[in-house]
Every structure is written in C-alpha cells, then in structure tokens.
Amino acid sequence: MGTTWIVCANSSRARLFEVDPHGPHGVEEPREIADYANPAARQHERDLRSDAAGRYYGKGERTGGHVAAKHEGFAEHETERFVEHLRGELDRARNEHRFGQLWIAAAPAFLGLMRRNFAKELAALVEVELDRDLTAASPREIFAHLLEARTARRSHDGGG
Secondary structure, eight states: OOOEEEEEEOSSEEEEEEEOTTSTTOSSSOEEEEEEEOGGGGSOHHHHOSSOOOEEOOTTOOSOOEEOOOOSOHHHHHHHHHHHHHHHHHHHHHHTTOOSEEEEEEOHHHHHHHHHHSOHHHHTTEEEEEOSOOTTSOHHHHHHHHHHHHHHHHHHHTOO
C-alpha cells in the first residue's frame, strides 16, 4: 500500500489528509495537509445576488412580462467551482505521484458532484467512498469510518 490521501468534504469545506504507511510512526493517524473553504456555500442566496432574475416580454405582449427561468443558483455555481478547484488540486498531486489511492468521505450531494467532475485517471484511484459528512470529525474518527467502509466493501466484494 502506497501513500493514501483522504478527502473529507461538503459544499463549504474540504479537508485533505495524508496517510503514509512508511512514515516514522507507521499508520497511526492521518496528517492534515490542506483545508479548503467555500464560504459562498454558507450564505443565503438572497445575500449572494445583487438583482432579481431577468425579465422578458413575449411578442405582442404589452403588459406583464415573465421572469426568466432560474437554471442554477449562485450558491450551486460556487459549489461547482469549489469541486473543480478541489479536482484541480487532486489532479496536480496525482500527476506528481504524491498519492497512490484516494479515500473520500463527503456529504452525499457533494460526493455526487465529485464523481461527475473527476476525470477517469483520478476516479480510478478512488479506493473507498463514504457518503457521509465528516468534515467536523477528528482525523482519527475520519480514518476509522473510512477503514470500516473499506473493510465492508472488501468483504462485500469477496476480497476479504
């Protein structure tokens, strides 16, 4: 087993840990190597927007315009950008061979965004996924939950 990186994330925060089995103390506890914030995810949509949705008038209508459909809110857009930034950081580290496998614990919706945004090469390194928000947990707790998920996956897959 090579170096494992752990991503623990939700829409407003992502913590990155490293587990080096060849470190001076063996595998005791993951070492936090980065903490990313997305403060826009915690704000209300009304605080993020400066004006109302666009209006348009149909042909021949003299009164009563229509509000343009809202496809994606600002908070959702910022969360997408946050996932893209996180993916970029992970891709850069993957290209530098800084980790051999990736374990992810993320809030369910955020985990879905990560899956959709990860390139094949990065997704291939994901060994464990846990759809749970553990961003406020201690490194030891995060590691324990992911080890449990990994063990459950291996016994389910017959890899024991």
